[in-house]
Amino acid sequence: MSAGAALAEVSDKEPGKVQPSVINKRKLTPYLLLLPGVLWLAVFFVVPMFSLFGQSLQTGSFEEGYEQTFRFANYTEALSTYWPQFVRSFVYAGIATLLCLLIAYPLAYCIAFRSGRWKNALLVLVIAPFFTSFLIRTLAWQTILSDSGIVTTTLNTLHVTDVMRFLGLTEGDRLLATPLAVITGLTYNFLPFMTLPIYAALDRMDPRLIEAAQDLYSSPWTSFRKVTWPLSLAGVVAGTLLTFIPAAGDYINAQLLGAPAYRMIGNVIDSQFFRVLDYPTAAALSFTLMASILVLVSLYIRRAGTEELV
Amino acid sequence: MTESSPRQPGSGADLNLINVTKSFGDFVAVDDLSLTIPSGSFFALLGPSGCGKTTTLRMVAGLEEPTSGQILIGSEDVTYAKPYKRPVNTVFQSYALFPHLDIFENVAFGLRRRHVKDVKGQVEDILELTELTPLARRKPNQLSGGQQQRVALARALINRPAVLLLDEPLGALDLKLRRQMQLELKGIQNEVGLTFVHVTHDQEEAMTMADTIAVMNEGRVEQLGAPVDLYENPRTTFVANFLGQSNFFDATLSDRSAKVVTATVQGQRLGVPASRVYSPGDDVHLGVRPEKLTLSIQGDDSIPEGHNRLTGIVADSSFIGVSTEYRVEMAWGMQVTVFEQNVHHDIRIVPGASVVLSWDPANTFALDASQSVEAGIDSEVLEAVVGAPA
Numbered sequence: 001m002s003a004g005a006a007l008a009e010v011s012d013k014e015p016g017k018v019q020p021s022v023i024n025k026r027k028l029t030p031y032l033l034l035l036p037g038v039l040w041l042a043v044f045f046v047v048p049m050f051s052l053f054g055q056s057l058q059t060g061s062f063e064e065g066y067e068q069t070f071r072f073a074n075y076t077e078a079l080s081t082y083w084p085q086f087v088r089s090f091v092y093a094g095i096a097t098l099l100c101l102l103i104a105y106p107l108a109y110c111i112a113f114r115s116g117r118w119k120n121a122l123l124v125l126v127i128a129p130f131f132t133s134f135l136i137r138t139l140a141w142q143t144i145l146s147d148s149g150i151v152t153t154t155l156n157t158l159h160v161t162d163v164m165r166f167l168g169l170t171e172g173d174r175l176l177a178t179p180l181a182v183i184t185g186l187t188y189n190f191l192p193f194m195t196l197p198i199y200a201a202l203d204r205m206d207p208r209l210i211e212a213a214q215d216l217y218s219s220p221w222t223s224f225r226k227v228t229w230p231l232s233l234a235g236v237v238a239g240t241l242l243t244f245i246p247a248a249g250d251y252i253n254a255q256l257l258g259a260p261a262y263r264m265i266g267n268v269i270d271s272q273f274f275r276v277l278d279y280p281t282a283a284a285l286s287f288t289l290m291a292s293i294l295v296l297v298s299l300y301i302r303r304a305g306t307e308e309l310v
Numbered sequence: 311m312t313e314s315s316p317r318q319p320g321s322g323a324d325l326n327l328i329n330v331t332k333s334f335g336d337f338v339a340v341d342d343l344s345l346t347i348p349s350g351s352f353f354a355l356l357g358p359s360g361c362g363k364t365t366t367l368r369m370v371a372g373l374e375e376p377t378s379g380q381i382l383i384g385s386e387d388v389t390y391a392k393p394y395k396r397p398v399n400t401v402f403q404s405y406a407l408f409p410h411l412d413i414f415e416n417v418a419f420g421l422r423r424r425h426v427k428d429v430k431g432q433v434e435d436i437l438e439l440t441e442l443t444p445l446a447r448r449k450p451n452q453l454s455g456g457q458q459q460r461v462a463l464a465r466a467l468i469n470r471p472a473v474l475l476l477d478e479p480l481g482a483l484d485l486k487l488r489r490q491m492q493l494e495l496k497g498i499q500n501e502v503g504l505t506f507v508h509v510t511h512d513q514e515e516a517m518t519m520a521d522t523i524a525v526m527n528e529g530r531v532e533q534l535g536a537p538v539d540l541y542e543n544p545r546t547t548f549v550a551n552f553l554g555q556s557n558f559f560d561a562t563l564s565d566r567s568a569k570v571v572t573a574t575v576q577g578q579r580l581g582v583p584a585s586r587v588y589s590p591g592d593d594v595h596l597g598v599r600p601e602k603l604t605l606s607i608q609g610d611d612s613i614p615e616g617h618n619r620l621t622g623i624v625a626d627s628s629f630i631g632v633s634t635e636y637r638v639e640m641a642w643g644m645q646v647t648v649f650e651q652n653v654h655h656d657i658r659i660v661p662g663a664s665v666v667l668s669w670d671p672a673n674t675f676a677l678d679a680s681q682s683v684e685a686g687i688d689s690e691v692l693e694a695v696v697g698a699p700a
Binding site: 206211213218226231 | 371372373392393394398399400402404406407408409410419420423424465466469
């Protein structure tokens with residue numbers, strides 16, 4: 001860009017008949033390239049956003065129609081009714097993100113540094129779940145966690161469910177229709193989004209840096225802490241965002257693996273829009289979700305101090 | 311760590327490798343290597359790629375474990391010690407600077423890991439020594455190759471290791487900068503007095519910097535000695551070819567008890583000092599360096615008495631500035647390379663001229679004919695072409 005601009009500036013000083021049109025074309029090229037994306041976003045993102053925001057301030061009912069009254073009380077009412085679902089969404093998404101990180105980091109590390117000729121095969125395996133639809137995969141977890149299934153009976157025999165119950169993650173002897181099931185489903189479904197960015201960051205890293213750290217008196221743990229981890233932080237940040245944001249707004253897992261008592265905010269928005277048909281409340285909730293995720297994410301990025309890394 | 315090896319900072323320590331062998335599967339990278347590197351010396355391991363020099367270095371650093379043998383630093387056995395518990399630091403070939411840390415923190419890295427006091431003062435001193443002070447707050451990717459090289463050196467030097475390992479540290483620099491850095495490195499080594507072990511495939515670099523060179527080939531030390539000694543008295547054709555160039559004549563020795571042994575080349579009798587015959591048998595490669603040869607026009611007899619002489623015809627000459635390189639074809643078809651200083655240039659010596667090659671017998675050496683005359687040539691040429699690091 002800058003080189004092109006500089007060139008254009010220089011050529012501007014030389015009078016010529018052909019050049020101005022060439023320069024104009026050059027100046028226009030980046031905008032032309034942006035045009036399809038900008039149009040797409042304008043039509044399918046910006047316009048709906050404004051209409052959604054407008055809707056969130058309306059009053060009325062589905063039968064009698066809604067009218068624009070700029071009623072900000074919609075927000076306070078929606079929040080005071082549904083704050084537990086909000087909190088639950090962020091807690092579940094937070095736990096799932098943490099679990100994803102704990103599972104994905106060692107996995108990505110192994111693929112990046114230790115897999116040798118199996119590297120590509122392992123990467124395909126990481127994304128293999130995407131060959132099936134999100135819905136089917138979540139339904140499969142229903143079967144896996146079913147009451148008479150091998151997982152539930154085994155964990156019961158080993159008294160793991162007792163521990164889970166103590167932690168408030170399960171109820172009775174069941175796994176299905178519990179917070180544990182929802183979190184498990186979220187973790188499973190979003191794991192690749194955590195694994196791939198971390199893998200990409202680690203794979204870019206020169207393994208000789210680890211040798212250099214050890215040569216400079218770092219134990220393996222210290223060299224991980226001082227070299228590997230900071231250099232993979234960009235991947236970790238990207239992975240947590242890609243996991244946390246969709247997980248916080250997800251409703252499929254809570255619907256198929258949870259119970260009405262463990263509804264997440266996505267389920268509320270879903271039912272307000274499509275069953276209760278209370279559009280202003282649904283819109284207010286959607287907007288609040290988006291705003292709170294934005295705030296959380298910007299706080300997180302500032303805290304991680306990785307603006308320059310990302 | 312350093313606490314375990316009581317020694318004066320900056321004094322260095324002897325490095326001993328005893329019968330060290332390293333194999334990777336069937337491939338023997340280092341074959342029963344024994345070396346003693348005295349404290350405070352600048353030691354070079356020189357050889358073509360794949361000769362085992364880098365593997366040797368990595369074993370000293372602790373990044374590879376020997377299959378068998380022992381490595382001692384001073385009196386301490388470090389054969390199986392972890393890399394972070396050895397008083398050894400490495401300047402890596404690719405520098406391996408930490409991209410997320412600035413220059414100051416890169417250099418301070420080793421001190422911080424050992425919880426040394428006065429990190430700031432020490433880092434500032436070493437940055438001063440390596441002329442990096444103005445760059446202290448830059449990130450490595452904002453530096454030029456030569457600057458990065460100095461950071462890598464400073465990062466290792468600041469720890470005052472007993473042994474400093476340099477793995478082709480100048481390989482990535484262009485020729486002019488490399489020459490400059492060679493002198494700087496040598497100067498720094500003189501100043502700090504540490505033991506430096508330097509791995510390189512560049513024979514000129516090894517000769518410029520090292521006190522002692524070990525020429526390695528196929529996992530073994532081919533010959534060890536001071537640069538001048540290796541150059542003047544190669545024991546094998548590999549060393550003769552790898553360090554500089556050599557002309558080899560097939561010769562047969564006779565009268566081996568004399569001080570100057572007679573060698574017969576295509577019926578011509580030449581002299582070679584008995585002390586420079588490294589061959590049990592009488593069949594030898596009779597070697598002489600191109601710059602030791604003198605060219606004169608036939609019949610123009612000013613050649614000193616007792617000098618070796620052979621006649622031939624100039625096939626080719628190329629002017630290189632300080633010298634002219636000639637190729638002289640012998641009657642039996644062999645081509646001899648001659649470097650003539652451009653001091654008294656004889657304009658009659660042009661391609662096609664009949665010339666006499668002469669040289670002092672003292673500059674002749676005789677090597678065992680069972681070796682290939684081309685040992686040490688192919689690998690070097692290949693390396694120059696591919697630019698492959700060892």
